[in-house]
Amino acid sequence: MCAMTVAESDPSYKTDVSIVLSNGKKKSQKYILRTSLESYVTWRKKHMHVNAYEISSKKPGEVKLIDKEVWVFDVDATNPQDIITAVEIAVSQYRAQGATVTAKDILGNAYVKSLNVEGEGEVGLRSRGELVKANKALYKNVCLALKAAGQHFNLNKIVFRAFNHSNNPKISGAVLRLAMVEAGATSAVTNSEAYQVISGDNEGIEAQHHESHLNIAVIPMK
DSSP: OEEEEOSOOOGGGOOOOOOOOBTTBOOOOOEEEEEOSSOHHHHHHHOTTSOOEEOOSSSTTSEEEETTEEEEOSOOTTOHHHHHHHHHHHHHHHHHTTOOOOHHHHHTEEEEESOOOTTTTTTTOOSHHHHHHHHHHHHHHHHHHHHHHHHHTTOSEEEEEEEEOTTOTTSOHHHHHHHHHHTTOSEEEEEEEEEEEEEEOTTSOOEEEEEEEEEEEEEEOO
């Protein structure tokens, strides 16, 4: 199994991609692409304890192997070309290891955990309502970028899974699902089961254990 995650930070609490809802069974993932908005230089200053090994690629210095997974840094998940480049890098790396991996395999299952606008206290958000609106736009733009990247690779659909508590004051499950639908999802549902997850802040300083729900969107390419 393969997957892609966006907006990663500390590998200690990276997005759990082992959860694939298929008749209630849990499937293991083998070939994972993890992307981070931060450049590697910025990320490294916060995570000096992590063993990261350089991978030669079309993004020198921004591609690492961490825990046997391909990490691509300086990836804006609202930018289709950034996603396309990251997927191409991951496919090339895993094929070099002997895997028969395609862009469809990687991009077809996309995940994110607790996505939140960067610098929320510095972007003029004067109220909680403005923060919710900004986060809704962020989720919508990520979905649109995933869709555009999927169209580039001739996918039929992308299943996008977002961990987010249904009552999250920064963006509720209902608003998140609405963002998915506005981006073209034909289906957007929330699994009733609550998962225990660990999320870090945007600065990589604090981590919180909390319950989260899995929001699942099916995004067709047409």
